Structures are given as structure tokens and as C-alpha cells.
Amino acid sequence: MKIRLLPRITGWQAISTTLILAGTLAAIARFTYGLGATTNLTDEFPWGLWIGFDFLGIGLAASGFTIVAAVNIFHAKEYEPIVRPAILTAFIGYLLVVLVLIIDLGRPDHFWHPLVMWNPHSVMCEISWCLMLYTSVLSLEFAPIILEKVKITWPIKWIHAISLPLMIVGVLLSTLHQSSFGSLYLIVPNRLHALWYTPLLPVLFFISCIASGIAMILLESLILSRGGRELLSTHLRANLAKIIAITLAVYFVVRVEDLLARGALHELTTLTYYSVAFYTELLVGFVVPFALLLSERIRTSRLGLYSATLMVLAGFAFNRMNTAITGLEVYPTQTYFPSLIEIFIMLGITALGFTVFSYVVKYLPIFEAVEEAGPQVQQEAATGRPEPIYLTRDDGGMESS
Amino acid sequence: MLIDLTLCMGCNACQAACKEENHLSPNEEKNLSLTAYTALNKYSDVYVRRLCQHCDVPTCVSVCPVGALVKQGDGPVAYDADKCIGCRYCLQACPYHVPKYEWSSTKPRIQKCRFCAPRLAKGQLPACAEACPVGATLFGDRDELLLEAARRLGAEPTKYVPRIYGKDDVGGTSMFYLSSVPFEQLGFDSRLGRVPLPMLTMSALSKVPNVLSVGGVVLGGIWWITNRRTEVAAFEAAEKKGETPRPEEKP
Numbered sequence: 001m002k003i004r005l006l007p008r009i010t011g012w013q014a015i016s017t018t019l020i021l022a023g024t025l026a027a028i029a030r031f032t033y034g035l036g037a038t039t040n041l042t043d044e045f046p047w048g049l050w051i052g053f054d055f056l057g058i059g060l061a062a063s064g065f066t067i068v069a070a071v072n073i074f075h076a077k078e079y080e081p082i083v084r085p086a087i088l089t090a091f092i093g094y095l096l097v098v099l100v101l102i103i104d105l106g107r108p109d110h111f112w113h114p115l116v117m118w119n120p121h122s123v124m125c126e127i128s129w130c131l132m133l134y135t136s137v138l139s140l141e142f143a144p145i146i147l148e149k150v151k152i153t154w155p156i157k158w159i160h161a162i163s164l165p166l167m168i169v170g171v172l173l174s175t176l177h178q179s180s181f182g183s184l185y186l187i188v189p190n191r192l193h194a195l196w197y198t199p200l201l202p203v204l205f206f207i208s209c210i211a212s213g214i215a216m217i218l219l220e221s222l223i224l225s226r227g228g229r230e231l232l233s234t235h236l237r238a239n240l241a242k243i244i245a246i247t248l249a250v251y252f253v254v255r256v257e258d259l260l261a262r263g264a265l266h267e268l269t270t271l272t273y274y275s276v277a278f279y280t281e282l283l284v285g286f287v288v289p290f291a292l293l294l295s296e297r298i299r300t301s302r303l304g305l306y307s308a309t310l311m312v313l314a315g316f317a318f319n320r321m322n323t324a325i326t327g328l329e330v331y332p333t334q335t336y337f338p339s340l341i342e343i344f345i346m347l348g349i350t351a352l353g354f355t356v357f358s359y360v361v362k363y364l365p366i367f368e369a370v371e372e373a374g375p376q377v378q379q380e381a382a383t384g385r386p387e388p389i390y391l392t393r394d395d396g397g398m399e400s401s
Numbered sequence: 402m403l404i405d406l407t408l409c410m411g412c413n414a415c416q417a418a419c420k421e422e423n424h425l426s427p428n429e430e431k432n433l434s435l436t437a438y439t440a441l442n443k444y445s446d447v448y449v450r451r452l453c454q455h456c457d458v459p460t461c462v463s464v465c466p467v468g469a470l471v472k473q474g475d476g477p478v479a480y481d482a483d484k485c486i487g488c489r490y491c492l493q494a495c496p497y498h499v500p501k502y503e504w505s506s507t508k509p510r511i512q513k514c515r516f517c518a519p520r521l522a523k524g525q526l527p528a529c530a531e532a533c534p535v536g537a538t539l540f541g542d543r544d545e546l547l548l549e550a551a552r553r554l555g556a557e558p559t560k561y562v563p564r565i566y567g568k569d570d571v572g573g574t575s576m577f578y579l580s581s582v583p584f585e586q587l588g589f590d591s592r593l594g595r596v597p598l599p600m601l602t603m604s605a606l607s608k609v610p611n612v613l614s615v616g617g618v619v620l621g622g623i624w625w626i627t628n629r630r631t632e633v634a635a636f637e638a639a640e641k642k643g644e645t646p647r648p649e650e651k652p
Contacts, residue, residue: 036504043501046489073620075627106487106502106509110467113486117467123602124466124490126609168620172613183605187460187494190592202605 016351023348026341027103035106038341047324049338050104053346055181055320057097062213064090064138065174072167081231084145084366086217088357091138096353098131103345123183130177137170145364179206185323194264195278196327204255208316211247214240215312222305231367238299244312245293248286273331277322285315402530403546404450406580407560408537411441411448418532422517435501438514439529442588449587453478453499453514454567455575458597461491461500476575477516485510496571496593543575550579572597
């Protein structure tokens with residue numbers, strides 16, 4: 001038998017460690033030399049990759065409010081097993097976004113200013129407040145998991161007593177600021193390309209985050225369900241997939257209807273820099289996965305769900321990056337491509353997220369709910385996969401990094 | 402200030418005076434920059450002077466999360482670097498691409514025309530208006546200058562295009578322009594309407610209180626209904642088993 005003094009170093013761990021180190025070095029460079037020397041941001045392009053990454057991170061963390069609302073407010077108790085993973089995903093997502101924001105700020109030492117200096121007319125002010133408040137809500141929702149582990153039970157009762165208002169506030173805060181990321185761009189009608197600029201930006205951002213959040217948690221449950229333990233039954237996974245499909249359809253209709261109403265559809269009749277970006281985003285993220293998820297066979301197959309959710313997430317990333325970057329470029333005279341340092345900081349932070357996730361999953365009772373659901377586990381074991389429990393779970397978590 | 406482009410002959414005295422007033426490097430610059438708060442852009446034989454428009458409903462003031470930018474009563478849009486967190490939303494949002502950022506600094510600030518606020522406080526003219534040898538830039542009360550602009554348009558309708566740029570563009574600005582060439586050909590953005598841009602944001606932000614109150618009630622209501630349904634189902638299941646608890650025992 002192997003003596004486990006040193007943790008097994010897997011390929012994923014090596015890659016993520018390298019990325020985190022590279023990201024740390026890049027961050028040191030950014031703070032030492034300033035934004036100008038280390039990024040490709042300019043007066044014409046003051047926001048770039050990092051803002052797009054913030055949108056992405058927050059969007060992927062949207063399961064934190066949709067699943068909590070479904071299970072605890074709408075009493076869809078069958079999804080209980082993914083509540084904790086969803087909260088964990090959201091919590092990590094939000095902390096990472098806060099980290100990126102602080103790196104992105106020109107004066108990180110002033111990051112606390114929005115706490116005391118308010119401007120109610122600013123979307124950015126609303127976002128900072130929602131971000132701070134919702135991260136606090138998430139930490140309260142997450143706290144019982146840690147407290148359970150260290151066996152301090154008295155605050156759990158206290159948190160439990162306020163859990164309903166806490167959850168409602170959490171859902172509302174998420175709704176507000178998922179959409180207000182879209183509102184950020186309402187003020188640049190003269191800059192953002194007509195394919196992305198619309199008064200409906202906040203609505204579209206909100207609808208798409210529901211799909212991306214559920215796709216993320218579905219992908220996670222697929223990855224973490226390896227080795228014989230099923231986090232969710234095939235039936236429930238198919239249900240979630242159905243919700244994604246419906247959301248994608250709603251989004252598609254609103255998006256096209258809006259283009260039609262604003263008379264912007266003609267932008268799509270020719271192949272330009274912008275229309276290609278638009279088609280990519282809409283086909284990869286919305287049309288194709290919707291078509292895939294219509295089929296019962298795909299909704300119930302692991303491979304089918306893997307492909308569909310990955311496409312939803314890729315299309316979602318395209319959409320946010322297009323809004324934050326492509327739509328603001330004046331092709332070909334004024335374009336933006338991130339510098340290596342910007343990219344390394346982003347990759348490093350992504351790797352950090354996945355690493356933290358895999359460690360938390362390993363040491364904290366994130367899947368307690370599943371283990372209580374005895375029959376399901378036994379059933380899986382009976383279907384012919386022996387000795388499932390002690391396979392290392394972190395490998396699964398690293399898979400998607 | 403009223404800027405009559407037909408009078409400007411491109412001598413650059415405004416920029417030189419501005420640079421002296423603000424202690425900036427004295428070299429001549431063709432575009433707005435960290436060291437040029439005003440600059441002359443040349444379009445064939447027309448010079449267009451760029452500078453902060455000091456909007457009546459400034460986009461930059463509305464987007465700043467910490468209120469580092471403030472519209473002062475007498476016109477200037479002032480900037481407080483001690484409040485600024487460096488989010489650069491003002492650079493992104495300004496319809497005239499005015500604020501410039503100290504990208505090379507580790508404690509960056511924005512730089513832009515300050516409308517010579519200290520001089521105005523002393524009752525002096527802005528440096529650029531004082532320096533202009535031909536009166537292409539006039540400083541004065543906004544309403545009086547608008548009357549003057551209208552008078553010029555009326556007196557020589559063939560010389561000018563019939564528009565006072567800035568009178569009500571993006572809700573009106575402190576700078577307005579008269580020109581003999583259509584403004585669209587002089588780099589003025591024709592996509593900007595008359596509505597102040599902050600209104601576009603307010604249409605979304607004003608819904609926030611409603612989302613909070615209505616959303617809170619609706620979610621609370623849904624919770625109550627679904628919770629009640631579960632309770633009733635549990636009660637009925639218990640009743641079927643024959644161990645009927647009395648209704649008043651229910652919490």
C-alpha cells in the first residue's frame with residue numbers, strides 16, 4: 001500500500017500551479033509598473049479583458065441564486081444535492097471577481113471608497129454595493145458548511161433563523177446586479193455597436209445568466225458525478241437541461257425581436273467583423289445547444305450534456321466579451337487585444353478558482369446531502385461499479401480548468 | 402463659452418495660454434492629451450477646438466461611482482483625484498472622449514480641462530478665451546451667449562449652417578459652436594441625441610426600488626405558498642396513516 005505522505009501530483013495540479021504562479025508574477029508586474037506598461041488598455045479602450053472576465057465570472061456564479069431560489073423558495077427539494085455546490089461556485093466566483101476588480105482599478109488602495117462615497121446615479125455604484133452585499137450573503141449561506149466541519153453549532157441556528165430573508169435578499173441582489181452589468185453599457189449608445197447596444201441590455205444579461213448559471217452547475221455535477229456517485233439523477237439532469245433550453249429560447253426570441261424592432265437586422269446581411277462575432281456567439285451559445293437540448297436522448301446522455309453545457313458556456317463567454325470588447329472596437333482602426341500580462345492574470349485567477357473549489361470539495365461537507373440520500377448511492381453501486389467512494393474527487397474538479 | 406469656428410485662424414494661442422495656466426509642457430499638440438487640455442483639430446481649412454464641454458447634465462458625473470466628478474453651479478465639471486478609485490468609467494462613457502488617463506503612473510488620475518475654475522472664482526476670463534486674438538472664443542453667461550449665437554446665425558444665414566452645436570446636444574453643454582461646415586464633417590458625433598445620456602441609465606436604475614420591493618413580496622409569497630403546500634401534503638400523508646394530529650397542534 002502506498003503511504004500518502006505527499007499529495008499525488010496530477011497533470012492538472014501541475015498546470016494550475018504554473019498558471020497561478022504566472023498570474024502572481026503578472027500581478028506583481030501590474031502593481032509595480034502600472035496599468036499602462038503592463039496592459040493594452042488605452043484612453044480609447046479603457047476597459048478590456050478583465051471587465052469581460054468579471055461578466056463571465058458573475059454569470060457562471062448565477063447558479064448561486066437560481067438553485068437557491070428553486071430549492072428553498074420554490075421548494076423544488078429534489079435539487080437539494082446541488083445547493084451547496086451552487087453556493088460554493090457562486091462564493092468562489094464572486095471572490096475572484098472582487099479580486100480582478102481590485103487588480104483592474106487604477107487606485108486599488110481606494111477600493112473601499114464606494115462604501116462611504118455614494119453616487120446613486122451611477123450603475124457602477126449600484127454594482128459595487130450589490131457585489132459587496134451579495135458576497136456577504138453568500139458568506140453567510142456558506143458559513144454553516146464550515147461551522148459544521150469545525151463543530152461550532154450555535155451560530156448555525158442563528159443563521160438558520162434569518163435564512164429566509166437572507167435568501168430572498170440574495171436572489172434580489174443577484175437579479176439586480178446580473179442585469180446592471182448590462183446597464184453599464186446603456187450610457188454608450190454612440191460607442192457600442194448596434195448589434196449589442198440595446199435598451200434591453202439589462203434584461204438580456206439577466207436572461208442569459210440564468211442559462212449560464214444552470215449550465216455551469218450541470219457541468220459541475222457531471223464532472224463530480226464520476227466514479228459511481230451520481231450527484232443528480234439522470235432525470236433531474238434532464239430537467240435542468242430543459243430549463244436551460246427554455247431560457248435559451250426566450251433569450252433568442254427577445255434578442256432577435258429587439259434587433260428587428262431597432263432595425264438593426266440589416267447589420268447581419270453582410271459578413272463583417274461584427275456580424276461574424278455576432279453569429280458565432282448566437283450559434284455556439286444559443287441556437288445549437290437549444291437544438292441539441294430539444295432531444296430527449298441528448299438530455300439524458302452524459303456526453304450530450306457535456307457538449308451542450310460547454311457550448312452554452314462558450315457562447316455566453318463570447319456574448320460577454322463581444323459586449324465588453326468587440327462591440328466597442330472601431331474595426332479596423334481602433335482595436336484591442338489583451339496583453340500577455342492581462343491574459344496571465346486572468347488564467348491565474350481562473351486556475352486559483354478551480355484549485356480552491358477542488359480543495360474545498362475535498363475537505364468540507366459539500367456533498368453531505370448526497371451521502372444522506374443513501375438509496376441513490378447504493379443503486380449506483382449496484383449497477384456494477386465497485387469501490388466508488390475513495391476515488392480522489394479533486395481530479396474531477398480540476399477537469400474543467 | 403461660444404466658439405465661432407468661422408473666426409478661428411488656427412494660431413494655437415488658446416492652447417499655449419492653457420498650458421501656461423495649468424503648468425503643462427509648452428510644446429504644440431494636435432490632440433487632447435494629458436498635457437493638452439485643449440487642442441485644435443484641422444479639417445481642410447477649418448480648425449475645431451476640442452476641450453471638455455462641461456455638459457449641463459454630465460455623463461462623467463453620473464457614471465462616477467464615488468462622486469469624484471462634480472458639476473459646479475457656475476459651469477465647471479471638477480475632478481477630485483483623492484476620491485477617484487480609477488474605474489475609468491468616465492473615459493468609457495464621455496461622449497466627447499475628453500478625459501485622459503495617466504496610464505504610466507502607479508497612482509493614476511484623469512486629466513482634462515478644468516474651465517479655469519480658480520480664475521473664474523477670481524472673476525477672470527478662462528485663459529483660452531482671454532488669449533484668443535480674434536474673439537473666436539467668447540466667455541460669458543450661457544443665455545446671453547446663446548442670444549449672441551442666434552443673432553449671428555440670423556445676421557448671416559448664408560455663412561453659417563443653421564445650428565448651434567451644444568445648445569441642446571446631450572442635454573446642452575457649456576461650450577457651443579458655430580460653423581460654416583456641417584458639424585458631422587468636423588468630427589462631431591451625429592449619433593448623440595438631445596437627451597442627456599444619464600437618462601438612458603436612469604431608465605434602468607429607477608426600477609431598482611421596484612424590483613426590491615415587489616420582488617421581495619413576490620418571492621416571500623411564493624415561499625409561503627409552496628411551504629404551505631408541503632405542510633398540507635405532510636399533514637394529509639400523516640392523516641392517511643391514521644395518526645391524525647389535531648389541527649390545533651399544528652404550528
